Amino acid sequence: MIPAQAISPHCTLKTFTSVASLNVDVACKGNSSGASNPSDLPRSRTLLQSPSNPSDGMKDFERQLQELYDEVKSMILMGNKDNAMDLLQANYEVVKEQINAGARGIEEAATLDVIALGYMAIGDLKSVGPILYLLDKVVESLKDDGPLLDSVLIHMGSMYSALGKFENSMVVYKRVIGVLESKYGKSSIFLVSPFLGMAKVLVSIGRVTKAIEIYQRAITILESSRGVESEDLVVPLIGLGNLLLKEGRTTDSEIHFIRGKEGRELLEECLLISERSKGKDHPSSVTHLLNLATSYSQSKNFVEAERLLRISLDIMAKTVSPEDQSITFPMLHLAVTLYHLNRDEEAEQLALKVLRIREKAFGKDSLPVGEALDCLISIQTRLKRADAELLELLKRVLNIQEKESHESEEVMQTLKKIVFYLDKLGRKDEKFSIQKRLSVLRMKYKQTVQY
Template sequence: MMNLFMDSVLIHMGSMYSALGKFEKSMHVYQRVIATLERKHGKGSAFLVSPLLGMAKILGSIGKATTAIEVYQRVISILESSRGAESKDLVVPLSGLGNLLIKEGRATDAESLFNRILSIYKESYGEYDGRFGMALCSVAHVKCATGNAEEAINLYRKALQVIKDADYMALDDSIMERMRIDLAELLHVVGRGNEGRELLEECLLITEKYKGKDHPSSVTHLINLATSYSQSKNYVEAERLLRTSLEIMMKSVRPDDSSITFPMLHLAVTLYRLNQDEEAEQLALEVLRIREKAFGKDSLPVGEALDCLVSIQTRLGKSEAELLELLKQVLKIQEKEFGYESEEVMRTLKKIVFYLDKTGRKDEKFSMQKRLSVLRMKYKQMMQY
């Protein structure tokens, strides 16, 4: 009995070290437990399942996918032998292995694993149980990863309906919310924006019902809806939603909190599209001020704000020399964050060449034009393969 208790304590320690990010210590503990259990009960013992799963999770986290896959497969084999091929205990290792395969770009291999989980839940609980609905959602996710968007959409819809009808979890549960948002994003990708917006509006209404109209958690839904309306070129509605999100945030965070710059920059872009350039410029400048203070002048968030500001100030007729300096700052940030040969750098180089030409700086323009030509050739060759 004491030995079993000690093994349990060690497994808990392994889990604790893993949660703290101390993977090396966690691995050492799991290896010790596994070696002990193998000596006592044999390599096919079900006692090995828990520490093996812990080890597989860590191996996946630290980039040792091949070894992690082998460990997951060993767990599955042990459980099949000891508890049968339809055991509910198989769900955890099957899911862990499936998610790892998706992460490794092997979604096709993962599909059979999630279909197997679906079969286990169907056999155990029936097709109207919330757990079956959750399994449907996992299959939808893998269908999406394999590029089968239409089937994924149908499965997501069915999953949401099963979970709702079964009253398996609250409508405002974060998992349900994530499923609706995932489905909405997928619908937008395939060009069914109206259906996607309906789901985003449902998310907003549920949040307002359970948490109140001015609750900060509604901001995400307001911004998602605004983005959807912007994609359909309904900038007036997008502006209204973004102003509402900004008002809510201003009540819950400090005026210079960096989180406020996300809806603020979105609003600046929307106002630019509505030709309200003066207000758009003021918002972009405020975003720039807050982000420089929060993240530093050479940070990617600052580069994003500068890029937006350049577009606005170009139409406002600001001096080409000033715009050129801003673009050079954007280029410096993008080179650091994305690399000297990134697409982002190529787009900014194109703008810089344009303004160098306008300002008559021919020598500088020649070197930048040469660099841009090399990048364009590189990407043209990549597109041919």
């Protein structure tokens, strides 16, 4: 190990560590729809609390791993990502030498786990894959009843999910659930974390019925051990509530009403739990208000959505600056809601304010700015603003979209709008070149869908 303080590279540490002691923030840009971030986990199983019970002899190695991760996180916060990656790579080389020499114990697994989590925190998903591959080889030889394996496996399930490797994630989650059930029983509070991770993976692979069942198991365990008003219930309730709402959109009208109503009731329960424990004006209520507003918008109840969004903005106004970028998310949602209520002038003013704040916070060519521009264009189109101005806004959106992909469906839709306005403005030369590109893209997209 090479933590912040220099440790001899020839020193092989033979003690154990509880990697669950690491306070990890997973910040990745990949497919994380199935990831179980530490912030999603109930306090009963935070990364500072593990069902494993390491002896005093394990604490020195654990401390060194903690120092390593803390140093990496500190470097990231200070903007020294290159130094953080150098530190992680140095440790990776050391542990690989140990493994090649035949050492494949929990200490090697824990070290690889921390290194992988460090790369996740940086956002370097490409480096995480090979580390997980090696880690998988190490843990497959470890006995299920060994110490600390549960913590490593939970992290692996989350990281595999963040990489979009859902089959690997499912295998790991099944193993850790088996480990915890054999140690602590099928009603153990320690099962909640892997249950939440598994539920998200099941949603990602389309196994919705099974995901609902897993969410319900987690809720049952928490209710029996923490009580029906515990804050720990918020995460699984939100997950289940949003899932039921999402599923309601794809079924017939009667089922839509039942699932939509059930999902909204769960989200309302989350809001009530938060308000009871922290007060009605606490910033933590904003997330629940936004979830509820979204559900009402999906049901076309834009009046109630507007009410909830204005409450969330009032709460945020007491805690953040009017120019803080975080306030733009409920503000843009409100602009869309007002658009649906045909209050276009008010919606336009909000969208313009969001655009200005986001340009300053994220840069004029950022994805959040593209989202604001897209909303503004829809509003100004109905307000019949000048065609030339709308065309320039569309070109800005296209430029932002093309930074992500030149052949996405979003790019294709924006090109169609640009062709429409070029035709209205009589700019035939520009229209011809864009139309030709659009035809090629349509053909490619059609072939991709068929394939």
